[in-house]
Amino acid sequence: MRFARSIFILAAGGAILDPLCVFGHGAEFLSAKLTLLPEAEVLLEITADYGGNPLIADEAVAKEALMDPVRLMRGESLVPLAELSAANITQHDNWAEFAPALYLPSDAETQAHTLITAAWRWRSSEPEIVFEMPKGKLHDVLLWTRDQTNPDAPPKWMLLLAGDRSKAISIHWPPWWQRWQMVMASSVVVLALGYFVSRNFTLRQRTL
Numbered sequence: 048m049r050f051a052r053s054i055f056i057l058a059a060g061g062a063i064l065d066p067l068c069v070f071g072h073g074a075e076f077l078s079a080k081l082t083l084l085p086e087a088e089v090l091l092e093i094t095a096d097y098g099g100n101p102l103i104a105d106e107a108v109a110k111e112a113l114m115d116p117v118r119l120m121r122g123e124s125l126v127p128l129a130e131l132s133a134a135n136i137t138q139h140d141n142w143a144e145f146a147p148a149l150y151l152p153s154d155a156e157t158q159a160h161t162l163i164t165a166a167w168r169w170r171s172s173e174p175e176i177v178f179e180m181p182k183g184k185l186h187d188v189l190l191w192t193r194d195q196t197n198p199d200a201p202p203k204w205m206l207l208l209a210g211d212r213s214k215a216i217s218i219h220w221p222p223w224w225q226r227w228q229m230v231m232a233s234s235v236v237v238l239a240l241g242y243f244v245s246r247n248f249t250l251r252q253r254t255l
Contacts, residue, residue, distance in 0.1 A: 075102050076187040076206070077116055078146040079178075083194045085219050089176065090168045091128065093117075093188070094145040098161030102186060106163065110136070112186050113165040117207065120177040131169040138163050147191050147202045174220035177213055184209040192216060 082090040093116050097109035113134075118125040128134065139162050180188055190213055191204035205213055 075100055076189045077112060078142075079117065079188050079190040080145050081190065081192045081216065083192060083196070083216075083218055085196065087171045087174075087218055087220055088168065089171055089218055090166065092145060092164050092166040094142075094162050094164040095186070096142075096160050096162050098140075106138075106161075109163045113163065115181065116184070116186065116188055117178040117180050117190070117213075120179055120212070121173075125179055125181070128167045132167045135166040135168075136163065137166070146189070147204060171218050171220075175215040175217050177215050178207070179212045180207040180209055182210040 078094045080092045080094070082092070084090060093113055095103055095109040095112050097103040097106055103109050103112060113136075115127055115129075118127055119131060120126075140160055142160055142162065145162070145164060178190060188207045189204060190207055191202045193202055194200055196219065207213060
């Protein structure tokens, strides 16, 4: 069944699928919650279930699965999440917070789940972001987005297999005039700092 599902997803090119495909898959995936924040910031929280996932035997295996689950595309390069920010690791049992409500594992309410979540937060340098799942990975990744500025909007999601690439995800990119103001403000700070350093150096030379 898993092989047939994988062939179907690959044939579809990683497109958005019928929710039943994921729902029937139980907890055998990593849930990657991408929260879109203001000012081009993003928060990626990836959760592994080592209490109810037959593919994850214990906490050590869960942490290993979360070390490098997906990578960010930057041009033609793939950037590991560890290069974007340090991971914040938490343990909990709250599937509802870290997976879309309609796609929760079918036994989420009846079976105890022991979850571990790794979170990365960074400011994007591009107006769109794309993730790629490295080849050779065992665990499928359910990547879904939540827009903090529009929390009532239904989540968009896609299921990634090893070697798959996500669709481009638009972030809250600041308008050009705000970016220009930020550049100008940074330039003024650098120039002012350079002036005071130069002035201090000149005064010291005169004193000597």
